[in-house]
Amino acid sequence: MLIRPDAGDFRLILLYTSRVVYGVGLAMLVPAAVAVAFGERMDAWSFVLAASLAIGIGRLSEMFLQTRRPLNTSHALASVASSWLVVPLFGALPLVLSGHYVSYLDAYFEAMSGFATIGLTLANDLDHMSRSVNLWRHLMQFIGGQGIVVIVLTAFSSGAARLGTLYSGEGREDVILPNIVRTARFIWRVALVYGVIGTGVLWAALIAAGLGVGEGLYHGVNLFMAAFDTGGFSTQSSSVAFYRSQLVETVLLVIMTAGAFSFALHYQLWQGRRRELLANTETRTVFLSTLLLLAIAALGLARTETFTGFFELYRHTLFQVVSAHTTTGLATVPGRLFVTDWGALAPASIVAAMAIGGMAGSTAGGIKGIRLGVVLKGLKADVRRVLLPENAVVMETYHAGVRKIVQGPQVRxxxxxxxxxxxxxxxxxxxxxxxxxxxxLSLFESTAAASSGGLSIGIVRPDLETPLKLVYIAQMVVGRLEFIAVFALIGYAVSVVRGKV
Structure with a gap:
């Protein structure tokens, strides 16, 4: 049944979208302050300009689009999708004004990659990018990883009921606490607490790797946001290889893994229920698939003799597989080596890891471990029904906080x-x-864009064909929102085209 929206429906969608734009405009004041502190005058003006534009549009929309119409499911889903398309338009402004991007489309690609925690980049001369612009790239990942729509709108909402669909529309599934506002605040609390701890440990590791105190703090902040929010942007063009430190890599492995855990699992661990880590079906699925893909990748690299020693082989294989499986995209080797030196098995394992992704309700992308686990449980039940007597009762269960029975609709x-x-x-x-x-190569890059895997074999570059850039942008949005919200927005667009408004 086709929806038949009227002008009031679009008014409501634009109102909520403008509120998200307003919140992101406020966030731009952070890199603006950093630019002022480091004497980056032109970048400071670009952030002030972009922030003023976003804040101004947000306030004007609040004045002229205010409505008493309640937010229903289709409104919420369309608002989520439109916000994810519109917000990067503003986030891209300071990027294109920095001079590190060939065109506004490239800057929009970068902003979308940041907010959607993808990690693919079209930046030119990343090693000489100003501190404020580089910080903004990573801050976009931090904002996007927590969920830009729900996180921003909780600041403007006195009630939580109407935010439920907005929450699920951003690819979230678990309501951890009794309402969405408290759940969103818990997500922020987790991110900030881990941020302080993770940045501190990274800071120490980077100083040990040879960076100065101030430089180490700057890199530590950016690296934490890239790792915990499974975003994958890096401060240097050589990514993690720049630091040449096993200690830094080890700390990042822990942070990336934590970022790929669902916030529901983090809540269980915060409540002292550590057994959930081992009992949870999704953690088991992700752990076993990581081990399997790690073994396949290591076998492939051993056959190609890419690394001369076992330790180097294990070190680089582990980091790349975990980075891919958590859909982070940080790397210790140049992407072109996946093509020239890694043979066939190892890159295939990387693609499979990115495709599966992390846990549902986390900052990671991909299919998600719980869906793969449920499908495998359903397949196991079907096999058992064939092998057991016809009158046998076959029941499969999975654990996600509590023990649940696998049912046909879930598997479907x-x-x-x-x-x-x-x-x-x-x-x-x-x-x-x-x-x-x-x-x-096409499948590798496509999977990286859609799953938010972020690792690249070199197809994504400034002179990439424009239609392919647009396709990757579309994949980023659809993959980040997991289809439903995008379908809702398309429904509204079709109604406009068919004159149903």
Missing amino acids: DAALLLLLWLGLYLVGALVGLFYGYPLE
Whole structure:
């Protein structure tokens, strides 16, 4: 049944979208202050200009679009999708004004990659980018990782009921606390507490690696946001390889893994329920798939003799597989080596890891461990029904906070989403094939864009074909919002085109 929106529906969607724009405008004042502190005058003005524009539009919209119409499900989903498309328009302004991007489209690509915690970049001369602009790239990941729509709107809402669909529309599934506002605040509390601890440990590790005190703090802040929010942007063009430190890599492995845990699991751990870490079906699925893909990648690299010693092989394989599986995108080797030196098995493992992704309700992207686990449980139940007597009662369970019975609708929904994800990966790969890139490279880059994996084999670059840039941007949005919110916005757009408004 087609929706038939009227002007009031669009008024409500624009109102909520403008509130998110306003919140992101306020966030731009942070890099503006950093630019002033470091004497980066031109960048300071660009952040002030972009922030003023976003804040001004937000305030004017609040004045002229105010409405008493209640927010229903379709409004909420469309507001989420439109916010994710509009916010990068403002986030891209200081990027393009910095001079490190060939065009506004490249800056928009970068902003979308940041907010969606992808990590693919089109920046030129990243090693000489100003501190404030580089901080903004990482801050976008931090904001996007927590969920820009719900996090911003909780600041403007006196009630939580109407935020429920906004929360799920951003790819969140678990309501951890009794209402969405308290859940959103818990997510921020986790991020900030871990931020202080993680940044402190990284700071110490970076100083040990040879950076100065001030430089170490700057890199530590950026690295934490990139790792915990599974974003993958780096301060240097060589990513983590720049530091040449096993200690830094070890700390990042822990932070990336924590970022790929669901916030529901973090809540259980904060409540002292450490057994949940081992009992949870999703953590088991992700752990086992990581071990399997790590073994396959190591076997492939051993056959190619890319690394001469076992320790170096294990060190780099572990980091790349974990970075891919958590959909972070940080790397200790140049991306082109995946093509020239890593053979076939190891890159295939990286692609599979990015495709699966982390846990549902985390900052990670991809299919998610719980969906894969439920599908496998459903498959196991079907096999048992075939093998056991006809009158046998077959029941499979999974653990997610509490023990639950695997039911047919759950398996069907998980399988449907799995197929949608595979289709999303394939679409980008087919477009890459159209532009002459080999299948394995096209599939690698497409999976990185859609799953927020962020690792790149070099297709994403400033002179990338414009249609392919647009396809990757679309994959970023659809993958980050996990389809439903985007479908709702498309429904409104179709209604406009067909004259149903």
